[in-house]
Amino acid sequence: MNPQQTEHDEDQRSLAEAITSFAQRRDHAATDPWPELVAMGLPGLLVPEALGGLGLDGGSMHAVMESLGRNRLTTPFVVSAVLCTRLLLELADEGQQARWLPALSSGEHVLAFAHGEPQGEHLPRHLSTHARREGDDWILSGRKTVVPHGGESTAWLVSARVGSNETALFWVDAAATGLRVERYPCIDGSTGADLWFDELRLPAAAWIGSTGMNVTTAIAAATDAATAGLCAESAGLQSTLFDMTLDYVKTRRQFGVALGSLQAIQHRLAEMLVAVEQSKSLSWLAARSLDDDATIRTRSVAAAKVRCAESGRFIGLQSIHLHGGMGMTDELPVGRCVKRLLAIAHSWGDARHHVGRLVDLMRATPTMTAPAPGSQSLSLAAVA
Template structure:
């Protein structure tokens, strides 16, 4: 199998890497985090690169690219621990393009692709514990119009978004809707998260909604899988930089008159970090390559990838902090921010234990050994 990237993919990687290095340094990120965790200016700069439209067809204003390009972009954004939730635009573009009716596609996809409209997934409920089929929000139809009532938690930039993709129960079955933030009955309470980004609790009280699809559970699973593939790639970028910062510190920090890198036991720990990074990278590739596979195959792949990524993120983050010592947990040092980002990513879309349960539940008679 050929894992080489095309010239176009390498050019895309280079463009995003240059933007991160030039325009999104550590000080700017800290300033954005202090100001609430989201910058409209940085969002506009990402839009100028065309990144919001990666999964949106060209005839609807996007770039018409695929999962590998998405992986390349998210990995580079991970290197800069970028706070702005580009993955949400990938989710919105992919779900609307794949499941939305024509009028919703025409109304929203060009705006998402240009960055003028922010549409985010609002599916987390407090009692769900990562289970997509658990949904207390409900939708009713009156006079040909839909209304949603419910509460969604941890909605990325929920108080800044223009609209939400919201799963809700309709006669015992989950459907997926689009709800505008400024609609009557919608209330969003924003707050900062542990990694410095922004989320919100969003309440819907008989809020007017537009039906996306009655096959909401399938569309929701697709949305989450797009998010998982993006998360895996982003985590690889974060871990890559975490390892690089750790190696640089060990080559400069001295103890007993010699650099830390001269101690064999510490070098072994760094080698273990590198192994975990490469295992994570291979599973990130696997997740992206399976993103357009049939639903059952895709869901199994995402669960497997999240197990490995979760293990790698925890190991690399903890080892980096240990090898840096006390400075590794200070606000002024970038490794502490890498660690917080990895911690939050490990818990997103289901923690490692949940992903392991998903792998177990999807095992065939061969337990995946010969299949």
């Protein structure tokens, strides 16, 4: 991405406008948006053109995710087209990429990342799910919980411990024998899943990567990419909530005057607008940082997630309050937007988790190098 780029370019705006055009003509209550996104080629957004994708970058991902949020479209895009795609690009060999990435781009497969375990850590350091070699096959045992969009997937990338401390990834198809899947609805309208592996036998080709690869580092980079995508979606949702609330207070009359004419209401709207703009700025910074070194990426993504989680809660509460009791109902889009913001705030690390990442980074690098002249990088103090 152009280091001086500070907003979406023409191609990125075209992607966002295509999603908006689709959203405006669909029935939100009856239509699954995923097939239309597949028809647009969006599942292959980050897949190289040679493998059937669009070969675009983090800025394009941000444009898509922000537009999905602004138009209230909850899809498995961020887990399949961002997180799992980046894992395959980083870890899979050429044969695996040629086999699986075109299937993702075409919509034949929808992938989810099964990493969380019952101990409840956002990114578990010690995996209880384990795999052992038996002849040419792998035997997988353990359990994965609360897999985001796991109930909508046709396959999963599953993390497991191999040997004493090595982390590995495996492709697990939904039809595998020895796999039990429990699907359930989530608060935001998506479908989560818990997975049980009871001596699940996998072929050698299901192992993604090779001995000696740093899978943990690849997982950290991919989950940061997904988190940056969620921050963009959060910013889009917050923008929509603000616009809906602004329109409402302009027309809702109380004691003979429009609510929006009251100075106290205007002050609250101003605070909401500031919060939205902060989320938009930091989510854009996070998307720009995905190909930078780990320190810059961690700093930018963690700061964006903290800001978006806090702003999302603030915008949601203010929107409900200003709409009154009907803001709590499912009949009004406000309630559904707030539920999605709540789900985003707790996906791949809540605000407390990412504050901890910033604290760890500050302890590891107590003095941050000043940005070069003209650089748009921010200091840790500025983004935290």
